[in-house]
Amino acid sequence: MKNKSKIKKEYQNKTEEIKRHNILYYDKSRPIISDSEYDVLKRDIIDLENKYSYLKNKNSPSLIVGLKPSKNFLKSKHRVKMLSLSNAFDSEDLKNYEKKIANFLNLKNNDHIEYSVEPKIDGISASLTYKNSNFVLGLSRGDGIEGEIITENLRTIKDIPKTIKDKNFPKDIDIRGEVYIGKEDFEKIKDRFANPRNAASGSLRQKNPNETKKIPLKFIAYTYGFNSEINFKKQSDFLRLLKIWGFNTNRLNKIISGIDNLVQNHKELESKRYDLDFDVDGLVYKINNLDLQKRLGFVANAPRWAIAHKFSADSSFSKILNIEIQIGRTGALTPVAKIKPVNIGGVVVSNATLHNEEEIIRKDIRIGDTVKVERAGDVIPHVLLVDLKKRSIDSKKFSFPINCPSCGSKVIKDFNKISKKYDAVKRCSSEGYKCEKIAIEKIKHFVSKEAFNIEGLGKKVVEKFWELKFIKLPFDIFNLNYKKIETLEGWGELSTDNLKKSIERSKNIELDKFIFSLGIRHIGQENAKLLSQYFLNVKNFIYLTKSFNFNSLSNLDGIGETQINSLKSFFSDKTNLNVVKKLISILNIKSIKQNAKGKLMNKTFMFTGKLLNISRAEAKSLIEENSGKILSNVSKKLNYLVAGEKPTVKKVKQAKELGVKVINQSEWKKLLN
DSSP, rough: OOOHHHHHHHEEEHHHHHHHHHHHIIIISSSOSOOOHHHHHHHHHHHHHHHHHTTTTTTTTTOTTTTTOOTOOOOOOOOOOOOOOOOOOOOOHHHHHHHHHHHHTOTTTOOOOEEEEEEEEEEEEEEEEEEEOOOEEEOOOOOOSSEBHHHHHHHHHSSSBBHHHHHHHOEEEEEEEEEEHHHHHHHHHHTSSHHHHHHHHHHOOOOOOOOHHTTTOOOEEEEEEEEEEEOBBBHHHHHHHHHHTTHHHOOOEEEEEHHHHHHHHHHHHEEEEEESSSOOEEEEEESBHHHHHHHBOSSSBBBTTTEEEEEEEEEEEEEEEEEEEEEEETBBBBEEEEEEEEEEETTTEEEEOSSSSSHHHHTTTTTTTTEEEOOTTTSOOEEEEEOOOOOTTEEEEEEEBBBBBTTOOOOOOOTTTTTTTOSSSSOOOOOOOOHHHHHHHHHHHHHHHTTOOOOOOHHHHHHHHHHHOOOSGGGGGGGHHHHHHHSSOOHHHHHHHHHHHHHHTTEEEEEHHHHHTTTTTTTTTHHHHHHHHHHHHHEEEEEOOOOOOOOGGBBBBOHHHHHHHHHHHTSHHHHHHHHHHHHHHOEEEOOOOOOTTOOTTEEEEEEEEEEEEOOOOHHHHHHHHHTTTBBBOOOOOOOEEEHHHHHHHHHHHHHHTTOEEEHHHHHHHHHHO
């Protein structure tokens, strides 16, 4: 066994080595190792840190973020968010996607949905702002809300027009597309970069535009963000205009209807993907009609009107070295296979999810087994099957724990009243912050981008601060001892001050993000928004927790028994109540501003019966856009019961008895004007 000094020496050598490679990659753009070799080195360092708590170094990949922009780049908010896309991997995913679209738009079976089909180039997204026909601002995608200002670097790309001569070009528009390097061009510079995508990324992040100019970057345009003049009706029309205006578009763009035709086109392009001059990892399908796009709108972090159809997954065989149980913020116990590191699709994989106990039993997965591991796009690697021929004679079945490995509480399964079955996932029965692993995951969720968005307080930092007893409950974040933090390895005056500023900024938070940050089971971003629109301000929210009248939420459309029971369970815990009260005393939680001009301000609606030429989902969306509220039950709080074809007689009768106004669809449309 290695002694402490040898371990420290090995760790020191590896951190110095990764520091050297970071300088070569980010500052010099001349990496001398592949991505997979870098990933192995990074994993070795983190494994050592996890095994030996006394190991610390400011150059550790657990403390620094390799792709974070330098201070030389200013940031700017996108006028329209650059959101990610949902993924589809097979025809079933596509059928389900189209079914949801048809239901939302209330389309009939014979109504064909027309898609603009565009290759998904594996490059770097960029947004170009043109005002009065001149290119004035260029942004990276960043976090989708704000990006780095890389205007001068983008100006070096020949494919990007600096001035548009066409008279019909909008006065103010953001053109979006992908910056990439062709495979042939990459061959000439491959000694300096690990792969084409890294080359494009590294070049755009150069401090000196003259250095960027030396890299043969290309730009393909595919959409727009903000646009002052929309004089086209289809995505395909916009793509044609892009060519007229002088932008490059993809020659493989198509207009296709029908799932079978989409699948066939996908197969054809996948078979040719390695013959193309650019890396492509799938196809993007956009609803071609822009009016339909507008009606469909967005979910929390992606447009409803577009989906990415990824190419088939990469897979490889490896050996399971161990099976560990991870515990999430809701107490879910997830088994994870620690496998012998293997390169899958250019990425070194050392972990694979086993999903749950039932999955392990069904596939009879054991420690020591040789297994086939699949990695599909951004999906977490998972075990497909076991190679039984290579199984050891003395192998034993894996026994799932009956008590939480973290706190020792009993492990339970929830009973689903709808399916009349127990859930597949086992959970720690501990509530609140009593279980250490749950508590840590709750705090990680609390500081995440979708919640408080505290920069500098990433997952590893949260774990470190927990270990040092700096943070035990969420409100501890706002009472950190910055002098102590400044003395830690890897921290200094500047990084500590940046963390302090980020925490101070986060004290101003919207009500929906605050509710979401609490990590209440079954209360995701969408449900948090519904609750915030119901409460309007934090006073109403805290009043409910005091009165414990959660059943009053049963009339709120989208909030059901499952969510209400979760809220009851969460707020029945004294620690959770204490956390919420202390946070409210520290924070400035913004009230929901209703659209004062909304035609349906302070009005409540409920639907019964079938609506004509519009889906229930779209009708509800229209009411919410006009400051109205949707209720799920007939009560005295209901203003209007909208009766479509064949309404429920009981609901109509109940409404009339309570003095609720019953209107038809035409009368409802008049209210909307």
